Amino acid sequence: MNQPKRYLNIVSEMRDMIREQNILPGDRIPSERELAEKLAVGRSTIREALRSLELLGLIETRRGEGTFLADPRKHRLVELLATFILQDNKTLEDVRETMCIHETAAIQAICTSDASKLPIWESLRDRLGGHEFIREDFVRELMVLSGNRLSLKIWFLLKQYGGNPYDGEVMPEERPLLKNILQAIEQQDAETAIRDFKAWSSVLIKGENEQWQ
Amino acid sequence: MNQPKRYLNIVSEMRDMIREQNILPGDRIPSERELAEKLAVGRSTIREALRSLELLGLIETRRGEGTFLADPRKHRLVELLATFILQDNKTLEDVRETMCIHETAAIQAICTSDASKLPIWESLRDRLGGHEFIREDFVRELMVLSGNRLSLKIWFLLKQYGGNPYDGEVMPEERPLLKNILQAIEQQDAETAIRDFKAWSSVLIKGENEQWQ
DNA sequence: TTTTGAAAGTGGTCTGACCACTAATCCTTC
DNA sequence: GAAGGATTAGTGGTCAGACCACTTTCAAAA
Numbered sequence: 261m262n263q264p265k266r267y268l269n270i271v272s273e274m275r276d277m278i279r280e281q282n283i284l285p286g287d288r289i290p291s292e293r294e295l296a297e298k299l300a301v302g303r304s305t306i307r308e309a310l311r312s313l314e315l316l317g318l319i320e321t322r323r324g325e326g327t328f329l330a331d332p333r334k335h336r337l338v339e340l341l342a343t344f345i346l347q348d349n350k351t352l353e354d355v356r357e358t359m360c361i362h363e364t365a366a367i368q369a370i371c372t373s374d375a376s377k378l379p380i381w382e383s384l385r386d387r388l389g390g391h392e393f394i395r396e397d398f399v400r401e402l403m404v405l406s407g408n409r410l411s412l413k414i415w416f417l418l419k420q421y422g423g424n425p426y427d428g429e430v431m432p433e434e435r436p437l438l439k440n441i442l443q444a445i446e447q448q449d450a451e452t453a454i455r456d457f458k459a460w461s462s463v464l465i466k467g468e469n470e471q472w473q
Numbered sequence: 474m475n476q477p478k479r480y481l482n483i484v485s486e487m488r489d490m491i492r493e494q495n496i497l498p499g500d501r502i503p504s505e506r507e508l509a510e511k512l513a514v515g516r517s518t519i520r521e522a523l524r525s526l527e528l529l530g531l532i533e534t535r536r537g538e539g540t541f542l543a544d545p546r547k548h549r550l551v552e553l554l555a556t557f558i559l560q561d562n563k564t565l566e567d568v569r570e571t572m573c574i575h576e577t578a579a580i581q582a583i584c585t586s587d588a589s590k591l592p593i594w595e596s597l598r599d600r601l602g603g604h605e606f607i608r609e610d611f612v613r614e615l616m617v618l619s620g621n622r623l624s625l626k627i628w629f630l631l632k633q634y635g636g637n638p639y640d641g642e643v644m645p646e647e648r649p650l651l652k653n654i655l656q657a658i659e660q661q662d663a664e665t666a667i668r669d670f671k672a673w674s675s676v677l678i679k680g681e682n683e684q685w686q
Numbered sequence: 687t688t689t690t691g692a693a694a695g696t697g698g699t700c701t702g703a704c705c706a707c708t709a710a711t712c713c714t715t716c
Numbered sequence: 717g718a719a720g721g722a723t724t725a726g727t728g729g730t731c732a733g734a735c736c737a738c739t740t741t742c743a744a745a746a
Contacts, residue, residue: 265697265698266698266699267524267698267699268528271528291726291727291728292727292728293726293727293728296700301699301700302699302700302701303700303701304517304520304698304699304700304701305698305699305700307517307521307728307729308520308521308524308698308699309524310728311480311521311522311524311525312524312525312527312528314525315481315484315525315528315529316528316529321727321728321729322707322708322727322728323706323707323708323727323728323729324706324707324708324709324726324727324728325707325708325709325726325727325728326708326726326727326728327727327728350622351545351622351623354621354622354623354624355623357621357623357624358621358623358624358627361574361575361578361621361624362574364578365574365577365578408567408570408571408574409564409567410564410567410568410570410571411567411570411571411574414571414627478728478729479729479730480729480730504695504696504697505696505697506695506696506697509731514730514731515730515731515732516731516732517729517730517731517732518729518730518731520697520698521729521730523697534696534697534698535696535697535738535739536696536697536698536737536738536739537695537696537697537737537738537739537740538695538696538697538738538739538740539695539696539697539739540696540697
């Protein structure tokens with residue numbers, strides 16, 4: 261019988277250990293030799309597990325110092341898979357489309373809620389009037405305002421994974437369009453808001469925005 | 474100066490090798506010993522790289538046989554995202570809502586495509602008329618027909634984590650509703666299709682479906 | 687011809703040995 | 717006593733070699 265692989269056990273055992281001992285990001289993890297003894301396996305097996313976690317960005321290792329639990333914001337699996345999968349254009353298309361799904365759903369959600377009456381909403385309006393407004397901020401604020409944190413996280417990861425179409429700063433020519441979107445949302449006119457939003461983002465995605473950059 | 478880690482080089486070298494030698498999914502990769510010799514590194518270093526790729530689902534290893542390039546559909550992007558993201562976002566409500574987002578997006582996509590003219594579509598109609606039609610099958614078929622595999626994967630996962638609201642068999646009383654949905658989709662009337670679908674699923678989610686079960 | 691089993695090749699694991707690096711410690715020197 | 721340099725213990729990084737468990741292959745035996 262093909263036995264389950266040990267290093268996979270190690271991966272999950274380490275996850276449990278981190279959870280039980282309440283190890284926080286930045287904290288040190290027991291050394292490879294300690295772990296090997298504690299879990300009664302060879303050091304090479306421990307290393308195979310640790311290298312996997314490191315590649316995912318879940319831990320950081322510093323020679324001479326030790327191994328540390330990484331900042332969750334540094335999780336890397338997205339970029340990594342990207343290098344392998346991105347060649348498949350269809351997949352990239354799926355990523356973009358799925359991002360769009362979450363974005364339009366967010367707008368829809370804001371329209372059917374009272375989110376556009378919150379103080380955060382006002383600050384968004386103000387910043388749109390000011391200088392140095394990053395495109396990504398605009399979309400992210402919308403995602404946040406939708407109130408669905410899971411959707412927000414998925415969107416965030418997809419953005420990294422599929423190459424961020426919202427890179428760069430909002431150009432003066434774009435502002436009227438964005439203002440229209442906000443206005444439509446305030447009037448709870450989801451249809452118009454989504455149509456305008458798609459118009460804006462499709463220009464960015466197709467890279468036809470040299471006019472703006 | 475802290476040297477860059479060898480096993481990371483191996484990871485990218487292997488990616489290049491796979492690309493250059495046109496190794497296809499399912500094909501065999503050189504053995505660990507061969508790779509070690511070819512790349513002039515120790516076998517354990519090779520293994521650390523391979524184990525990382527395996528955890529990502531990019532390769533499969535079978536003891537006694539060898540290492541194989543994995544089917545891209547088996548890539549673990551979503552699964553890994555799940556284990557590390559969903560844990561702090563388990564709000565059932567968010568999961569359900571996000572499922573719904575993907576479902577309505579799928580219906581929207583089918584309506585604006587020719588998917589409802591495919592033979593698969595016919596079989597879906599037929600099965601709805603027959604016996605033993607599982608609710609989940611209905612929704613899954615819609616997700617598949619949308620053509621967005623990433624969205625399908627995410628939906629699949631959410632279903633596992635959020636508790637499957639589409640458990641069980643379609644009751645006779647539900648069939649007219651489902652038929653209406655299909656009909657609306659055929660007529661490319663997304664609005665009606667989505668409204669009816671939401672009506673159906675909300676009953677299931679709220680657990681008010683004792684009438685049907 | 688069919689069956690058996692030995693051999694070769696593969697991944698899985700362990701051990702022990704270095705190397706490169708860091709941080710704490712001790713010891714010299716001022 | 718304080719400052720600075722050398723020593724040392726501990727860490728991750730890598731390698732080589734040895735087994736083990738498993739699969740496939742193929743030649744010898746029935």
